[in-house]
Amino acid sequence: MTRTKQKITSLLDTVNLTSSAHKKLGSFSGGMKQRVLIEQALLNDPKILILDEPTAGLDPKERIRIRHFISEIAEDKIVLISTHVVSDIEFIAKEIILLKSGKVVSHDTCNNLIKEIENKVYEIEIGKDDLKYFQKNYRVSNLYHSDDKIIVRTVTDNPPESYSLSPVNPTLEDLYLYIFEQRL
Structure with a gap:
């Protein structure tokens, strides 16, 4: 198996889509498409990963799986997440930047922000x-x-x-x- 195929197989397993590997993308639910986008973003093993609403459309079980996965990949990558779903970042973010009307209003660790x-x-x-x-x-x-x-x-x-x-x-x-x- 080539290195690329190994990477794809591993990522399909990570985003829980192995059983759907040969299905057409058009038949996927919104949550499945979201997981494909995350997998696609990781194919070239980027050092910086920017995710916009990465758990949108996912059921609670898949949200938890993706949050765990993001936490794991953040060990050796910079992961920037843009989201309105604060539960997605409350336990995985090392630092949080809050923007309002395009301006930074707060920037700190979750615990320090909550202390405010x-x-x-x-x-x-x-x-x-x-x-x-x-x-x-x-x-x-x-x-x-x-x-x-x-x-x-x-x-x-x-x-x-x-x-x-x-x-x-x-x-x-x-x-x-x-x-x-x-x-x-």
Whole structure:
């Protein structure tokens, strides 16, 4: 087997497409096409790899597989990832650069960036009637129902004083909302 064929076989296995190696690209799902693009980008073993939304269209299992793969290849390559899916980079990125309107607004490690919003993320217990108010006036990153109450996760400099709230550990997604959600 030639070196090129060995590389292709290895990459097909890596992106979980070995069983589809002889199928036409037009028959592939969006997620399968995304994996082919990643494989194609790696064929010449580049030292710098730029990936734009590398897990778009993938199911959760494949997203995890590709994230693990990106983490592995980043050991001996520079990998730049452009994405809005912060969970894709939260655990694999050594450094994160946040751009807003084409300008760098933050650049650091994930842990240091998250520290910027410590004591600004809360879970607040509200009634169903208060939900619209919170969604209009606070950055709500998540919500869930608990009995007859709703627990909203908010990122704010000014938490409401008349509600039962608990500070929680911030995530990269919370930071993203804090920096990019300016309507508040």
